[in-house]
Amino acid sequence: MGPGPTQVTSFRSQEQSTLSEQSRSPYRRQRRGPGPARGGGGGAGAAAERGAPRDPARRVAYDVLRAVDQRDAYANLLLPSLLNERGISGRDAALATELTYGTLRLQGTYDAVMETCVDRTLASVDAEVLPLLRLGAHQLLSTKIPPHAAVSATVDLARRVVGQHRARFANAILRKVSARDLDAWIGVVAPDRAVDPSGYLSVVHSHPRWIVKELARALGERSRTGLVETERLLAAHNERPKVTLVAKPGRATVEDLVAAGAEPTPYSPFGARLPEGDPAAIREVRQGRAAVQDEASQLVALALTRVEVPGGDGLWLDMCAGPGGKAGLLASLAGRGDARLVASEVQPARAGLVAGAVRRAPRDAGRAVAADGTRPAWRPGTFDRVLVDVPCTGLGALRRRPEARWRRTEGSAAELAPLQRDLLRNAVESVRPGGVVAYVTCSPHLDETDAVVRGVLADRGDLTLLRAADLLDEVPGLAAGEEGRYVQFWPHRHGTDAMFLALLRRG
Template identity: 80%
Template sequence: MSEQSRSPYRRPRRGSKPVQGGGQGASGPPAPRDPARRVAYDVLCAVEQRDAYANLLLPALLTERGISGRDAALATELTYGTLRLQGTYDAILEACVDRTLASVDADALPVLRLGAHQLLSTKIPPHAAVSATVDLARRVVGHHRGRFVNAVLRKVSARDLDAWTAVVAPDRDRDPSGYLAVVRSHPRWVVKELARALGEHSSTGLVRTERLLAAHNERPRVTLVAKPGRSTVEDLVAAGAEEGRYSPFAAYLPQGDPAGIREVRQNRAAVQDEASQLVALALSRVDAHGDDALWLDMCAGPGGKAGLLASLAGQRGARLLASEVQPARAGLVATAVRRAPRDAGRVIAADGTRPAWRPGVFDRVLVDAPCTGLGALRRRPESRWRRTETSAADLAPLQHGLLARAADAVRPGGVVAYVTCSPHLDETDGIVRRILAERDDLALLRAADYLDEVPDLAAGPDGNYVQFWPHVHGTDAMFLALFRKAARD
């Protein structure tokens, strides 16, 4: 389940600063001289100190402060570029300070990372990058710490990125996971888990793992979904998009704001990753062996898959019940399904582990389970720094409980789709194996058979799962397992 709808504004941690608007008001601070760097700094502080989400907070602050055009583009590059390569920059900064990086003031550290990104990964001239960043430091952390920032960044500027990584990264042959953790900017444990999911081992090389990590650090394209019965891919192409590669509903937006497209403003299209579209489509393609009138999306927030399923259901004369435990997210789902064909979508705020519906009544059930989100690190780079080695284990009981309740909710002969936006094996294969060991009324289907248009999808035992990959398919790393509930004798 995506975390994109969670509020970017959190209660500040003790000692942290609130995010300030940049406009001049009667009692507010003056507008910053460098609005792009200031907004990037404010977002990085909020991500680090208050668990904000950059993809939510950055657009909000750009709008609030009236930042557009080149300044908005620079702020976006500085924010996401810094977050993606934070691990690399931290290793370099650690070598440039005379103490541990953990002891650096929490308000000064984002400035150092911003400066490192400009020096090592952009075309901004070094003198301009240092000067502008030091000026920002003086404004946000004071002149004394501004001198500290100046001294550190001058050390950083002494080498380029390749030269620095040659100095600070572990030996590639002796410690391939540690090497990739620094060079490709991921926590070591994430590198190891992604390698395990790809079936690679340090002793035999991590070639595919490195390709995946590199893909996580690339800027993802914006993918749109044309909601069936409400708009078409041709409509989106006419608005400047390009036809998608796999999904019959997908279009890629090379540039511009999705909100500038009429179909998106009118809720007839939306932003949705192509893999997200395809796992929902696969569920709709399985023969339900009987009635096909009632569908369930158990964990529907923020509503991307629910919006597509409601449109598909409405075209067939079926209805979708979309359930979301958080009322605010349920409101987003309601927006996503609004005006589906034949008004097919209904939304409730309910806990899927304590069902508000009778068992055995649904023909199709989707469980888009809460997960670590390791499959969407291109779009939410801060997630790699926020999760820990225990995150998957912590989520497993909830994932298993939701899948078990989905199996109860579907009628005999009906179909269940278990989906995660994570390739972590403890969240995918581990959950599927456990449910199959506990229940003799579920049979695993070969999910790739329902997505013939996409190559290299089959994964898991006997190739029964579907696993998308950013470095192979250009999508998020979405996982899908399909089950059929045994019919009554």
């Protein structure tokens, strides 16, 4: 079964769309905000009628924060779009980026502080006002913007978007927040670390308590140890990640990316990190010969191709391929040999992104199809290698998508587990005897990783769990699970997303 033609699609993956957030350094210089507005009144509608905002950086940050909170928007998609739409660049773009992502990352800490400053529950504060309070708190507690300028500029924005009355409320709360610095506030609002280490880390590092506990469980730490490594991981989630690029084999090289200003990644032979700047400015990225892709994503795909498959190796499957990052790399690796890749995605729009990602792979080795992995359109035993990167909570990518920590709940993993097991079972059915399946999640949550793999292994007697870390022995500290048979990447250990990999051979 050879590949058919793919539709040419404008490819901009979710990972690639993080470029505006990742490629600019934090805004840390002192900046005097605008003075208070003359006159008052008016709500958001009136503000829109006045034309361009007088403080475009704070306005775009507010608009993104409100959309994230109220409409479940993704900051890494919306912020670059609004910056471009409104013609915001340079220092204003850097400030907007810092305010948006800094506020999202430390939202839990700021909420704990403001709970003590509001004479009612924070949940009862108007939805239009709460993002303003968080925005002001970030400026006051985590930037070098002078307190008077931070309060003045935020209150001025409040007048324009929520009106004079609610601006006075915001002014009163932010003046209370400005009474202490962040360390002093932590001493007031955080639980005692010795008594409640999870609660302490939840406030200090701005993660829901349940996420702190699940990450500690995945790391094998218990509260009595003080959760030392867990704290390192939480701190890494609040650091700005560099943009990581992948040079698609046969179409670009790491040397090409280095010549454009990138630096080779420590582990992936196809990876390079961009210290600063816009990836779209790199010719290879614009031409689709390179793309933005986390190093761990590159390596789990590479590990699948390194497994020895007896009896020939001709047809591969990426079963949940959207938006196409791993598919693009796999198609290029397949094209260097005699293999072909079928990249399947259930959502037609995302299947179009996948088509763009595999387009022009060497030897035209990639084909994108719109198909449902829970109801496979292919015959059982068709493929030699199958990658199934299942939908998950995304707790492994909190550096890049900080709002995800506030959207997921303690029951999210349990809700996804049946789908994950179903997809893995179908992946196993799709591979021929002797072939191999790579089960991948961008989450270290044990209910999405070990529990799913164990459940499928228990159902079948024809599967062998391989030692995945042996296929990536150039990367230290990867082995996880019983007898170290899984691979688990970590931001604080490897500088990557927390990607999980299990390799299963069908007998």
